[in-house]
Amino acid sequence: MELKNVDLNLLLVFNQLLAERRVSKVAEALGLTQPGVSNALKRLRLLLGDELFVRTARGMEPTPYALRLAEPIGYALSTIHDSLNEVAHFDPATSKRKFTLGMTDIGEMYFLPKLMEILRRQAPGVSVSTVRNTTVNLQDEMEAGHVDLAIGLLPQLKSGYFQRRLFRQRYVCMFRKGHPLDKEGLTVEEFRDADHVTVVASGTGHAIVDQSIERLGIRRNIGLTVPHFVAVGHILSNSAMIATVPERYAMACVQPFNLRYVTHPLALPEININVFWHAKFNKEPANKWLRSLIFDNFADGREA
Structure with missing residues (x-):
């Protein structure tokens, strides 16, 4: 059997029937109608070639085959659920993350002394390395996640990138x-x-x-x-x-x-000095934390 032939919703019904043992309870829990649950069970029986659940005075009792499937299907659904609903979290105080920043020599002289002192206090396990904006293909490196953020005047970073102004300078x-x-x-x-x-x-x-x-x-x-x-x-x-x-x-x-x-x-x-990041990592917790830290400590406050 190929996974492409399996409707995930059928497995949800299966897992809920194992817990509730009653079609009405399953319908209520999943927001379905009772005929909808019955139809899902019918499709699953055809797909797996087993009755799966037998109606008794105590409710829908699982067959031996259904009981063998119970643990792996329950584990798989739990893993999917947890992955999709995981609250992404980044703890700077305990992280050992290494960040790579794209910047010029000016950026290194202006940003790094203060930034490293802030990291020493807030994220002592975090380390930073820099690459020159001009010595790597910044677009490809940021898209691949090899460079987390770039700072500077970088007109080549357009489509697929977010940017936020730190300050204007003359x-x-x-x-x-x-x-x-x-x-x-x-x-x-x-x-x-x-x-x-x-x-x-x-x-x-x-x-x-x-x-x-x-x-x-x-x-x-x-x-x-x-x-x-x-x-x-x-x-x-x-x-x-x-x-x-x-x-x-x-x-x-x-x-x-x-x-x-x-x-x-x-x-x-005057020129804009911006922080740039690739759209793929817009919601990545560590990336969000670092760019917020940079903005909070280096922005001139004139950005709308």
Whole structure:
């Protein structure tokens, strides 16, 4: 016999008859009519080739074959019921879950110190690893569940993904303290004529700033181009160069590298920094917990 030929509802009737032994009770318990229960029993008898239940003065008594089926069918139905009605739960205090986050080097510098301190207090057994948004196929990795969340400016994550904004941030101009431009107000000409270090952050959306500067007709003196932001603080602290960087990255660099940043002289677009997750894991308890934790601790509160 193939399972595809078995109607699960017939097994529900069978299991309930074992418990109630009366058609009327079964009908009441399952929300069926008595003829409906009788018809289900008739179909099950034909399917299994056995009477299954015999009418007696004490009610519907199971046959020996029905009694042999009772335990495995009851166990199977119980397992299905429990699985479908399981209250999904994630306990951060006891979990040993390892999360993988997709983010840039900026994200690591801005989010990870605070996030790891929060996890140390709330989820000491939880660990985190990161992957660069630009070094993996983020769409495939998130769909497969290899990357739990991604954070940043990620225009490539569209269909099949949920996202929630953490904050909007502007671009600023950053340089070392004591730089000739370390003063109140920076003119467009001063910005244009300075020596620049730029970051080619392909795949992250940060390229929008370079495109915007070009559209404004500003030709910078670009002396150095690097593939990531992680070295920019070191470079600026030991040179006369300046850089256009996201403000929250600048905030993280000011103290460690003795830097300063000012409002950018150009009208550059603000960017959204979002948390992304694949729709397959929208209701997965651990995923829900982590993204809620991130939002509660890093969102600027301006999202509707």
